[in-house]
Amino acid sequence: MSDHLPAFPASTILGYPRIGPRRELKRALESFWSGATTKADLAEAGAALRTRTRTHLTDLGLDPQAAAIPSDFSYYDQVLSTAVAVGAIPERFGIDASTPISLADYSRLARGDAETAPLELTKWFDTNYHYLVPEIGPDTPLRHAPGSAPVAEFAEAQATGVHTRPVVVGPVTLLALAKGTDPLARLDELVAVYQQLLAELAAAGATWVQLDEPALVSDNGAVPAAQLGEAADRAYRTLAATADRPGILVAAPYGDLRERFATLAGTGVEAIALDLVKGEIPDDGALAHARGLTLVAGLVDGHNVWRTDLHAAAERLQHLRAAHDGPVSVATSTSLLHVPHTVADETDLPEQLRSWLAFADEKVGEVLALTAGPETAPEAFTTSRAVREDRSGALGVRRDEVRRRTAALTAADTERADASERATAQQERLNLPSLPTTTIGSFPQTGDLRRARAQRRKGELTEEQYAEVIRGEISRVIELQTELGLDVLVHGEPERNDMVQYFAELLDGFAVTQHGWVQSYGSRCTRPSILWGDVSRPAPMTVEWTRYAASLTDKPVKGMLTGPVTILAWSFVRDDLPLGEVADQVALALRDEVSDLEHAGIGVIQVDEPALRELLPLRADDHQAYLDWSVRSFRLATSGAATHTQVHTHLCYSEFGEVIDAIDGLGADVTSLEAARSAMEVVPELAEAGFSRGIGPGVWDIHSPRVPSEAEIVDLLGRALAAVPDRQLWVNPDCGLKTRGYTETVESLRNLVAATEQTRASR
Numbered sequence: 186m187s188d189h190l191p192a193f194p195a196s197t198i199l200g201y202p203r204i205g206p207r208r209e210l211k212r213a214l215e216s217f218w219s220g221a222t223t224k225a226d227l228a229e230a231g232a233a234l235r236t237r238t239r240t241h242l243t244d245l246g247l248d249p250q251a252a253a254i255p256s257d258f259s260y261y262d263q264v265l266s267t268a269v270a271v272g273a274i275p276e277r278f279g280i281d282a283s284t285p286i287s288l289a290d291y292s293r294l295a296r297g298d299a300e301t302a303p304l305e306l307t308k309w310f311d312t313n314y315h316y317l318v319p320e321i322g323p324d325t326p327l328r329h330a331p332g333s334a335p336v337a338e339f340a341e342a343q344a345t346g347v348h349t350r351p352v353v354v355g356p357v358t359l360l361a362l363a364k365g366t367d368p369l370a371r372l373d374e375l376v377a378v379y380q381q382l383l384a385e386l387a388a389a390g391a392t393w394v395q396l397d398e399p400a401l402v403s404d405n406g407a408v409p410a411a412q413l414g415e416a417a418d419r420a421y422r423t424l425a426a427t428a429d430r431p432g433i434l435v436a437a438p439y440g441d442l443r444e445r446f447a448t449l450a451g452t453g454v455e456a457i458a459l460d461l462v463k464g465e466i467p468d469d470g471a472l473a474h475a476r477g478l479t480l481v482a483g484l485v486d487g488h489n490v491w492r493t494d495l496h497a498a499a500e501r502l503q504h505l506r507a508a509h510d511g512p513v514s515v516a517t518s519t520s521l522l523h524v525p526h527t528v529a530d531e532t533d534l535p536e537q538l539r540s541w542l543a544f545a546d547e548k549v550g551e552v553l554a555l556t557a558g559p560e561t562a563p564e565a566f567t568t569s570r571a572v573r574e575d576r577s578g579a580l581g582v583r584r585d586e587v588r589r590r591t592a593a594l595t596a597a598d599t600e601r602a603d604a605s606e607r608a609t610a611q612q613e614r615l616n617l618p619s620l621p622t623t624t625i626g627s628f629p630q631t632g633d634l635r636r637a638r639a640q641r642r643k644g645e646l647t648e649e650q651y652a653e654v655i656r657g658e659i660s661r662v663i664e665l666q667t668e669l670g671l672d673v674l675v676h677g678e679p680e681r682n683d684m685v686q687y688f689a690e691l692l693d694g695f696a697v698t699q700h701g702w703v704q705s706y707g708s709r710c711t712r713p714s715i716l717w718g719d720v721s722r723p724a725p726m727t728v729e730w731t732r733y734a735a736s737l738t739d740k741p742v743k744g745m746l747t748g749p750v751t752i753l754a755w756s757f758v759r760d761d762l763p764l765g766e767v768a769d770q771v772a773l774a775l776r777d778e779v780s781d782l783e784h785a786g787i788g789v790i791q792v793d794e795p796a797l798r799e800l801l802p803l804r805a806d807d808h809q810a811y812l813d814w815s816v817r818s819f820r821l822a823t824s825g826a827a828t829h830t831q832v833h834t835h836l837c838y839s840e841f842g843e844v845i846d847a848i849d850g851l852g853a854d855v856t857s858l859e860a861a862r863s864a865m866e867v868v869p870e871l872a873e874a875g876f877s878r879g880i881g882p883g884v885w886d887i888h889s890p891r892v893p894s895e896a897e898i899v900d901l902l903g904r905a906l907a908a909v910p911d912r913q914l915w916v917n918p919d920c921g922l923k924t925r926g927y928t929e930t931v932e933s934l935r936n937l938v939a940a941t942e943q944t945r946a947s948r
């Protein structure tokens with residue numbers, strides 16, 4: 186530890202969006218991957234973005250000399266970048282870890298190539314961001330890689346006169362998120378590598394480093410709670426004892442550290458960042474362990490877009506300052522990675538709604554205002570109060586007819602007829618073969634479709650011309666499925682820009698942004714909608730497209746809706762009404778859509794809930810309350826369906842274990858799940874839990890362009906049939922096909938149908 190550690194900055198943010206205000210990084214990455222540009226072009230685009238961020242954050246008021254500006258750039262994912270910095274690169278990639286990794290090799294880890302499967306992609310805590318799962322087994326090399334991104338990026342900033350704070354994922358979280366046999370067994374070796382990294386940062390001149398340890402606020406990971414606390418204690422005692430190192434800030438975003446606060450405080454690290462949006466101020470007993478430490482108060486929400494109630498936040502800040510014997514700084518609760526760049530770009534939003542919002546840049550202003558306090562920054566505080574008052578009384582925030590409808594709900598609104606009675610009525614109506622084949626909904630979103638939508642937005646295509654493009658696509662997709670011999674067809678979702686935004690654009694109570702892109706994984710982004718008011722459905726949303734598709738075939742066409750939990754999870758949700766109540770409003774709108782689809786003659790309706798697991802609270806004692814309202818809202822959306830209407834649901838991107846009972850509780854007639862990569866593991870799990878309705882475990886991993894062979898699918902079906910009877914099993918891919926191309930889609934579906942026929946014949 187250097188003798189003279191400069192004070193931690195009074196105001197900071199835990200991280201900033203990397204994608205760029207106009208998705209510059211997305212474009213640079215995708216053109217590099219396509220071969221249109223070189224690695225030098227990509228490196229130049231990355232450097233330009235980093236320079237822009239540093240200058241911009243300086244202009245917004247963060248101190249460019251005091252480690253207030255984070256160096257947290259990553260070309261794809263911060264977990265991958267940290268894994269690379271500590272040399273944790275699986276052997277199968279054949280990458281030489283003794284020299285800094287090339288952008289081509291870095292991309293290969295994320296995307297794989299013809300021979301090599303990429304690292305697995307999974308949800309990052311309770312967010313719609315996805316990280317790459319490090320593979321750290323007993324033999325994975327762990328070694329300091331000199332000149333890695335955190336060091337190079339810090340040095341790059343120094344050279345332009347900006348003294349930043351490098352941000353890396355901490356060792357406990359890196360291992361807690363890794364897969365491999367007992368990754369935590371490698372902790373001591375890994376910490377030794379971090380010691381070298383810290384020493385290299387200190388030698389480059391870094392005064393503070395931020396180690397992100399969100400795993401410490403969660404009970405949901407693979408590592409038992411007791412082991413996490415012990416690991417944190419051991420790791421940070423050792424890191425704190427490193428001879429030459431910067432000051433250590435341990436950041437614990439997304440939740441409450443609870444007892445691990447005192448653990449961390451006793452290790453010798455200099456600063457701890459607390460998420461005070463999700464968590465509480467530690468009590469006096471806990472604070473007694475933290476005397477002299479810097480506490481960084483995460484009072485500005487990094488995960489939602491409403492302006493902060495500055496008075497309430499200032500009061501909590503004052504409380505913390507009075508209770509804590511040591512310096513207190515102000516920050517965002519999490520990295521700003523989860524919010525768009527700036528509200529200033531959203532010129533199409535209604536002025537009133539716009540005035541209620543704070544995206545990344547505006548949040549920097551809020552952090553600074555909180556640090557300054559109401560005497561020094563009276564305007565910010567006055568505006569904050571005025572905005573809250575305006576919001577609570579605004580037209581549409583509370584609509585009596587919506588409130589009356591949710592208030593009148595009873596238990597009967599979430600019940601359907603007995604499942605076996607439903608199964609009989611549905612089979613009579615649909616007359617499906619055994620092992621019915623289907624897809625999850627979307628077919629490839631081609632450049633032509635996206636261009637047509639862009640042209641319609643600019644007025645270059647009329648509504649009718651646009652509808653003609655969509656109808657053309659639907660009829661092509663129906664023809665293709667007929668030719669392939671699938672049993673339950675879909676319309677392909679060509680009219681949807683996104684499975685949540687599409688509905689948000691058609692429902693009252695939501696607004697959508699023009700430029701509000703947020704990174705979901707790698708170069709893929711979404712524009713989360715803003716759910717600001719009471720939700721209702723002015724008109725049917727999917728009926729015309731579905732009816733048109735059904736008119737083209739005699740086979741059943743599956744109507745396709747996004748469920749209430751997922752609509753909430755992938756939007757920015759209002760913070761002035763309990764989530765369960767908001768979910769019921771959305772559910773009722775969907776319930777009306779289900780009814781309209783039935784009246785249009787649609788006999789199979791799928792309500793997707795891929796985000797069911799994502800919103801699961803990070804702490805075990807909060808699980809039941811969440812599962813109660815989430816399952817209830819799905820049932821509310823679907824239980825108006827007639828006995829002879831087959832309700833499907835779809836879940837993906839999940840560790841299903843903890844929500845198995847909830848999946849059963851949804852009560853869908855057929856449930857499709859992601860399963861290809863885990864060799865159908867979920868099927869016996871469901872069977873053991875007593876799940877007796879239809880199951881469609883995915884037999885094709887659609888997250889990669891690889892085509893599964895017929896033999897491979899036969900094998901997967903055999904595994905599933907070892908756990909459930911034929912009448913329960915459906916055959917489908919892991920997820921929708923929107924990110925795939927047509928070449929691999931046609932080949933893979935051909936193999937899927939052939940494998941099904943082969944399996945049927947062998948029974």
Ligand SMILES: Nc1nc2c(c(=O)[nH]1)N[C@@H](CNc1ccc(C(=O)N[C@@H](CCC(=O)N[C@@H](CCC(=O)N[C@@H](CCC(=O)O)C(=O)O)C(=O)O)C(=O)O)cc1)CN2
Nearest residue numbers: 313635636638639681682683684685705708709710711755
């Ligand atoms: N919201 C959400 N979250 C999700 C998923 C999801 O489907 N939706 N799936 C899981 C994985 N996450 C994903 C997130 C994004 C994408 C994705 O493909 N995103 C697209 C954008 C999709 C979109 O909004 N498309 C719009 C706008 C497309 C666009 O960029 N248009 C151009 C112009 C069009 C052109 O000339 O090509 C522009 O605006 O500049 C449309 O189709 O209309 C992307 O990043 O490229 C996929 C999966 C989990 N979370």
Ligand code: MET
Nearest residue numbers: 625626627793795921922
């Ligand atoms: C992320 S789940 C996607 C479900 C949607 N129906 C689709 O097929 O794209």
Ligand SMILES: [Zn+2]
Nearest residue numbers: 795837920921
């Ligand atoms: Zn899916």
